[in-house]
Amino acid sequence: MFEHLKAIPADPILGLITSHAVDPNPKKIDLGIGVYRNEQGNTPMLDCVVQAEKLMIAAQTTKSYLGPAGVTGFNASMSKLLFGADSDALQQGRVRTVQTPGGTGALRVIADLIKSARPNAELWASDPTWANHLALFPAAGVNMHSYPYFDAATSSLRFDEMMASLAQRRAGDAVLFHACCHNPCGVSPDPDQWQAIAELAAERGFTPVIDIAYMGFERGIDEDALAVRLFTERCPEVIVASSCSKNFAMYRDRVGAISIVAENSGKADDVLSVINNVTRKNYSMPPAHGPAVIDIILSSEQLTEQWISEVANMRNRINSLRSTLSQQIATNGISRDFTFLERQSGMFSFMGLTVEQVHRMRDEFSIYIVDSARVNVASFNQQNMAYFIEALATVLDE
Numbered sequence: 552m553f554e555h556l557k558a559i560p561a562d563p564i565l566g567l568i569t570s571h572a573v574d575p576n577p578k579k580i581d582l583g584i585g586v587y588r589n590e591q592g593n594t595p596m597l598d599c600v601v602q603a604e605k606l607m608i609a610a611q612t613t614k615s616y617l618g619p620a621g622v623t624g625f626n627a628s629m630s631k632l633l634f635g636a637d638s639d640a641l642q643q644g645r646v647r648t649v650q651t652p653g654g655t656g657a658l659r660v661i662a663d664l665i666k667s668a669r670p671n672a673e674l675w676a677s678d679p680t681w682a683n684h685l686a687l688f689p690a691a692g693v694n695m696h697s698y699p700y701f702d703a704a705t706s707s708l709r710f711d712e713m714m715a716s717l718a719q720r721r722a723g724d725a726v727l728f729h730a731c732c733h734n735p736c737g738v739s740p741d742p743d744q745w746q747a748i749a750e751l752a753a754e755r756g757f758t759p760v761i762d763i764a765y766m767g768f769e770r771g772i773d774e775d776a777l778a779v780r781l782f783t784e785r786c787p788e789v790i791v792a793s794s795c796s797k798n799f800a801m802y803r804d805r806v807g808a809i810s811i812v813a814e815n816s817g818k819a820d821d822v823l824s825v826i827n828n829v830t831r832k833n834y835s836m837p838p839a840h841g842p843a844v845i846d847i848i849l850s851s852e853q854l855t856e857q858w859i860s861e862v863a864n865m866r867n868r869i870n871s872l873r874s875t876l877s878q879q880i881a882t883n884g885i886s887r888d889f890t891f892l893e894r895q896s897g898m899f900s901f902m903g904l905t906v907e908q909v910h911r912m913r914d915e916f917s918i919y920i921v922d923s924a925r926v927n928v929a930s931f932n933q934q935n936m937a938y939f940i941e942a943l944a945t946v947l948d949e
């Protein structure tokens with residue numbers, strides 16, 4: 552069976568984790584893996600999650616199967632969180648949400664859903680996009696293309712070129728957007744630009760597929776759902792993959808959801824039946840632990856308030872690291888402009904280093920960065936920033 556199999560090289564980020572773990576240098580920094588870190592370099596559980604998990608364990612009486620929809624309270628709360636409690640589409644019964652194993656699980660179900668709905672569908676994604684998008688959709692047989700997005704020369708959005716490319720898309724095409732905190736480039740459309748993109752989607756009739764993996768990390772919970780809401784107001788069909796890995800810090804519990812908006816309630820039920828069929832063939836039913844915890848949080852006013860404030864703390868810390876890093880780079884004699892760090896959002900930014908410079912950072916300074924020079928800003932702290940800037944100045948020859 553296995554004789555023709557060849558080893559596949561490990562994911563570069565996983566390789567970096569291993570190299571960082573065995574590196575004896577006490578000054579080593581891991582800027583690769585995409586998890587939020589506090590000032591001490593840890594990825595702690597949120598207090599609201601710790602409390603809700605205790606309540607959940609105390610109240611639970613069975614672990615019998617739940618069925619393909621999983622925790623229905625979680626699904627209802629996620630619909631409200633994403634589309635807004637007063638969303639017309641929700642009130643019209645056009646939305647269905649089903650929990651999935653993480654945001655990645657949601658994306659895989661979406662890929663299978665697109666393939667079932669339109670076997671020849673083409674999916675367009677930003678250039679660049681999250682590396683796993685590029686692996687996951689083709690693995691389900693969905694053809695992928697890219698549209699212009701990030702301008703490396705100015706570290707900003709290629710808005711006009713993106714719009715010109717999207718104006719070529721048409722009904723039956725799917726177009727993937729990152730709702731906020733773009734991974735890997737940190738650049739998002741502003742609210743006016745989102746509005747123009749949503750109008751174009753309605754005019755051209757393509758189906759928006761929105762990946763929202765960092766809700767609350769850019770401007771706020773509701774603010775970061777803007778793209779979901781604008782598309783839903785304008786388009787008859789929308790597909791959303793959400794992840795609770797980062798904003799509930801429940802990475803290993805694998806909590807996410809697929810939401811679809813259909814033209815009417817009857818069609819939404821049809822699509823739901825296809826989603827249930829896809830999940831049945833893949834993993835039968837989603838895991839309940841994480842969604843049950845989040846259901847408790849989002850059903851409690853007090854725990855929800857606490858969650859919102861804990862997300863705000865993470866967002867504010869990342870934003871303050873962005874300004875401190877940008878300012879300290881400038882005051883340490885590096886002439887290259889890194890002020891884009893302050894204009895971008897979320898955990899990721901490209902530092903604009905060559906592969907050779909990235910390797911020097913690793914080999915000479917034990918600073919681990921993926922070859923694209925994408926860094927996780929949340930991995931900086933008061934202890935390691937000066938050392939990073941010293942290494943940066945050396946490899947930039949400044």
Ligand SMILES: Cc1ncc(COP(=O)(O)O)c(C=O)c1O
Nearest residue numbers: 653654655681734762764794796
């Ligand atoms: C853009 C994007 N989408 C989706 C995900 C999926 O997250 P998870 O499967 O861990 O919930 C990630 C995680 O890094 C991401 O960066």
